[in-house]
Amino acid sequence: MRRTTRETDVTVELNSTGEIETGDRVLEHMLTALFHYMGRSARVKAEYDLRHHLWEDVGITLGEELRSKLPERFRRFGSAIMPMDDALVLVAVDISGRPYVSAELSFEEGEEGFEKALAREFLWGLARSLRATIHVKTLSGVNAHHVIEATFKGLGVALGQAIREGERVESTKGLLEV
Template sequence: MIRKTNETYIEIINSKEMNIETGDPVLNHLLKTLFYYMEREVDIKAKYDLKHHLWEDVGITIGDFLKEEIKDAKIKRFGTSILPMDDALILVAVDISRSFASIELNIENQEEGFELGNFKEFVLALSRSLSATIHMKQINGENAHHIIEACFKSLGTALKQALEKSERIESTNKVYRV
């Protein structure tokens, strides 16, 4: 999957081992965390002008990548995770059906590279491009690094569940063609 704009170039492919080079060490670390907890090996390369564009476009590209992988597949659709990391405790719930994002985080202790704005742009873009409802709620925590990394861990765990194959279509809303 490749996304190329005037602001970014992002490439993501399945791989035999994890290799992530976005040019942003914090985003590299968080994407490795996300895919580790999804139990997927990927190769991601990126070039960008502004970090805001990078984080948003990486979210879009990952959503497009995952959506392509599950096209025409029956999946579990839902995933949930409550995950601690030091002072942080994060709840994430995912429904792969339609786009919506609710991000309830309150970061008191900022840390360079772990900006809430870029993080929100990533999640919103992922939600839109994957057509996923994503709820994230901070139950506890003060440290930006711990909160945001716990969000990526919990999101990876919830996405792993939601993307698993299912024997049936996970919906009671059947479409009947007349």
């Protein structure tokens, strides 16, 4: 999947060689964790003007790629409670056709490159294009790196569960509008 705008040029290919080259070492680190815990290899290439645009557009492009690869029947829901040192983060995903994000990211100590706003832009881009509800809640945590990385690891686990093939349409309506 490729997304090209005046601000970014992003390519995301799931189940491809695991090269991740965005020019943003923090995002590359987070994507490596995300794909590992999702149980998928991926190739990500990106050029960008601002980090804000990069994080958002990588989220959008990943959501489009995931949506294009969903099986006809998929499990829809996924969740994880992810510990990482001082951090404990809950992540829940519902691929339901309704984009929404609640991102309660909290920490006391910042770390260069690890920003709440960027993580939130990634999550919103992903939720909009995947048409998913994503909840992230920091249960505890002091260090920004640990909280944000636990978020991406937990998101990987939750997405890995939600996109797996299922035996039925996971809706009492009998239809998912994805």
